[in-house]
Amino acid sequence: xxxxxxxxxxxxxxxxxxxxxxxxxxxxxxxxxxxxxxxxxxxxxxxxxxxxxxxxxxxxxxxxxxxxxxxxxxxxxxxxxxxxxxxxxxxxxxxxxxxxxxxxxxxxxxxxxxxxxxxxxxxxxxxxxxxxxxxxxxxxxxxxxxxxxxxxxxxxxxxxxxxxxxxxxxxxxxxxxxxxxxxxxxxxxxxxxxxxxxxxxxxxxxxxxxxxxxxxxxxxxxxxxxxxxxxxxxxxxxxxxxxxxxxxxxxxxxxxxxxxxxxxxxxxxxxxxxxxxxx
Ligand SMILES: [Zn+2]
Ligand SMILES: [Zn+2]
Numbered sequence: 001x002x003x004x005x006x007x008x009x010x011x012x013x014x015x016x017x018x019x020x021x022x023x024x025x026x027x028x029x030x031x032x033x034x035x036x037x038x039x040x041x042x043x044x045x046x047x048x049x050x051x052x053x054x055x056x057x058x059x060x061x062x063x064x065x066x067x068x069x070x071x072x073x074x075x076x077x078x079x080x081x082x083x084x085x086x087x088x089x090x091x092x093x094x095x096x097x098x099x100x101x102x103x104x105x106x107x108x109x110x111x112x113x114x115x116x117x118x119x120x121x122x123x124x125x126x127x128x129x130x131x132x133x134x135x136x137x138x139x140x141x142x143x144x145x146x147x148x149x150x151x152x153x154x155x156x157x158x159x160x161x162x163x164x165x166x167x168x169x170x171x172x173x174x175x176x177x178x179x180x181x182x183x184x185x186x187x188x189x190x191x192x193x194x195x196x197x198x199x200x201x202x203x204x205x206x207x208x209x210x211x212x213x214x215x216x217x218x219x220x221x222x223x224x225x226x227x228x229x230x231x232x233x234x235x236x237x238x239x240x241x242x243x244x245x246x247x248x249x250x251x252x253x254x255x256x257x258x259x260x261x262x263x264x265x266x267x268x269x270x271x272x273x274x275x276x277x278x279x
Contacts (some may be wrong), residue, residue, distance in 0.1 A: 001141075001162045001278045003201070004030040004039060004055060007048015008270040010172070010207050010221065010243035011073050018249040023272025025051065026073040027171050027243060029203065031160060033140060040139040043158065043169050044068055045093075048272060049077030053084075060089035064139050066131065067095045068171050069155035070106065079115070079122060089125040094138075096145070097130035098154045131156070146191040149177035151220025159195045165278035167201040168236070171243050174220040185213060185226035188233045196234035200278045203270065204230060206241035209256065224256055231265040240276075241269045 007025035014024035026046030030039035038056060040063030042049070052061070061083040067074055078084075084091045095102050103119050106128060111118045119128060133156070136143045144159040150172045157170035175186025182188075196202045207221035217223075224241060231239035244253060253269045260267040 001160075001165045001167075002032040002035060003167065003274075003276040003278070004032060004052070005048075005270050005272055005274040005276065006030055006042075006051040006055075007044075007046040007077070008242055008244055008272050009046070009073070009246060010205070012246050013047050014244075014246040014248075018251075021250040021271065022244060022253050022269060023048075025272055026076065028052065028077060029169065030055070031139075031141065033162065039063065041066065041141055041160070043160075044074045044171060045077045045081070046073050046075075047077045047080070049081045051272065053082040056083045059083065060086035060125075062088075062090045064092040064094060066138065066143070066158065067093070068158065068169065069150060069153050070095060070109070071153065071172070072109070074171070075106070075110070078110070078119075079117065084126070085123060087125075089123065091122075091126045093119075093126065093128050094131040095128075096147070096154045096156045097132045102130050103128040144195065146195055148191050148195075149174045151218075157191065157195045159197075159199065166199045167203060167278060168196040168199045169203045170195060171203070171205055172220065173205045173222050173226075174217070175222065175226060176217050177220075181226075183225060183229065185210070185223040185229070188230055192230055193234050196230055196236050198235045199237070201238050201240055201276060202227070202231045202234070202236040203240045203242045205243045206256075206269070207243050207245045224260075228260055228263055228265065228267055231267075232263070236265060239263075239265050239267045241267065244269065
């Protein structure tokens, strides 16, 4: 299994020279079964989704886009996805089940006057559905979906496995909603531990530094220290900091990673364009 990191930023894109090394596009990670196959599973559809079209080199996308939740930074790439706008494309868009028709729910923010078109106008190749909590087989991968706390709308974290390797994806996570936990950044609760248990890579919300957290935790995101602590507690082999705060520059991200150099779990910051081969 390989991961193609297409977008790493949280909340809103971050263009500009201070952000070119880690990248300014919002959340999107494509999953490849192996080196020679086109990606068929994509997590989230932030503005990074455009990078996947370039990766496909003019071929249509055939596969599933799995959304963790419906905030703008995770959906804004959908109508700007050329690989999903070709005649032969087949795109199954799945969102966390919350008691409403998926297409209608998406259309609340994806329709005039908010946006020129409705979801169904993306093309005949698109379909819309819900994913429930629990275990699923999607595009040949084993997918565990569990609800995790975040602010404003039902949010799932995912654990993806191909039977050999695995990774967890908790892009937006507010564990402090369950209380302060051992270090003040929220408890290592059961859903988070289950998703991250022994994974090769834990991709986790790292929007705030510890110093910022007290004044900004109301926004529904994690401290970097929580992401690293969850990796440690769950026995993850590596932590990839994700959903970088929009103003966080490349140099600041370098400094954050450097600060965890002695961590028992290796820590890196997710960078757009990276290809991660899982053992
Ligand atoms: Zn987000
Ligand atoms: Zn969010």
